[in-house]
Amino acid sequence: MGKKELKVAFLLALRSLQRGSRSSVVLTVLIIAMCFANMVFLPGLFNGIGQSITKQVVDYEIGNVLVTPKSGDKYVMDLDATLDLINGMPGVERATPHLSKGATLKYRQRMLGVSVRAISPNDEKYVSPLYTKMVAGSYLGDGDTGEVIIGKPVAGDATIKEEDEFQASLGGVRVGDSITIEFANGYTRDYRIKGIYSTGWSSADNTVYVTMSDMQLVEGKPVDYADYITVKTKPGYSEKFVKDELQQYGVSQKVQTTADLMAKSMGKALQSFAIINMVSLIVGIIITSVVLFIVITIKTLNSRRQIGILKAIGVDKEVIMHNYGFQVIIMAVMGIFFGILLTSLMAVYLTAHPIVTPEWSATLYLTPMDYITNSLILFLASIVAGYVPAYQVSREDIQSAMRA
């Protein structure tokens, strides 16, 4: 098969697409585009959910690297020294402690069990975007005492009756209101609501934040310990690098990256996603292959006489086969291109308007590698589906083809 033969095959293919049935070409391209979208949409959405969950876990729970008590300890001890050590490490943007206590909130007739989390508000700003999520009032300051910030679901809505609430709340407290917090150790005090926030991350939104200074009053002693320390890495430094640094330079507590923790907590969910993605991919490929097979088979059957004539005037069967092969290739390339355009537009739209649920908000997360892999898979499937009928019809003897 020489250059001349391929050139003729390509010319026949191009002219057939240009001057043949336009609607058939448009429909086939659309089908390929839809199959491409089908192949990448669900995995992209799952990836988007995974990314969204990971981001929220990083932002509101564990940071990039989490330092937890060593085995047998309840708390990360010697907190100030540990924080100084970590904050001095290369690649560390800021480390900040969290110390949570169970408590009951009381407001008028409402009572609500929540977790009260003590933070260092200024350091927390470097690690978590919580301070940007205030919907009323203001964020905590380091020296604040007797003030808390609470999540919007905890604050509740005064217009909704208690029995109609989706989840229990304080029934509509507002900034400036006073609530009573009764800690598990019996310490009880009235706190003023300094701010109400809404992060979209359920766990954070159902938490009440106080300062470490306030927690010292609750504990009745200086707090030089924490449940854990969250560490934010500087841009350009990997979590793994910071983890290794911390372990190497004497942080004796347990150090884990987000990836370590997500692999443990989300491992099964990610496996399920991967299985669903695979099923979706296989279904997409089968649909595309069958559709292209049918389209090309119909096309070749309708052109049997013409194929016979071409063979009669000296056009080699390979040229005829590649003619249909090129038609499939051109339609597959156009379909894949259109599919990429379509999914990219969907990704842009979902970035601006994510699918929001009470647990997560999802965008379409697609990497260039996702596009490349799926394009190649679909392209190869299209070629196989197109070439099989083209091969069959090109081998038919001239007399049978011409009689068709």
Place this chain on the structure above:
Amino acid sequence: MIDIIDLRKIYRMGDVEVRALDGVSLDIAKGEFLGIMGASGSGKTTLLHMLGLLDEPSSGQIIIDGTDVGKFSDYEKTMFRLYKLGYVFQDYALVPDLTVMENVSLPAMLRRDRDDEQIKKDSFHILQQIGLCDRRDHLPRELSGGQQQRVSIARAIVNKPDILFADEPCANLDTENSRMVLDLFREINEEMQQTIVMVSHEDWHKEYFHRIVRLKDGKVVSDGFNGSGKHA
């Protein structure tokens, strides 16, 4: 140029054996304009298809320029058709998605001994010869039947084949267009010494042929030179 020796083609239709060709032997000389005539089912198209390597005989030999073409492989037959033979079909058989120019150029585009410039020049020249140069960018469906058949003839001769086969080329044309096509064949035959083998069942076509072979039930029943032909 063409030696046909005891050519037979037998089809089986259920239990019935149909002898489409029953021992045909002929010699066709270079530059001859041969007409194969006969009633429907006499075997003339079958004979033409055998000579044009479009079908295989059940037995017998076809020797073209000293070569037994029955021994060719499938690929060799394709190349022989491309380089040595030209075809004109009853229903023109043009590629509907190609323009007149592209249809005419198509066989030449596959030849290794033609470059783009040469193909363009040859196709243009032939279209000028058949008087359709101004329609070269039109699609076949935009032409009349007679014009389409002339394009089909141009396509058949663009490669300057040794032998031109025409299978009832005027069957779908009115008398005026038929005459135009036959005049074109005569012109090609006389000017280019083109060997032409044409199947026809129209009696008035006889005047164009040098020699007429009549078939009946797959057998040659008469073979003679036409009085007005140059071989007569």
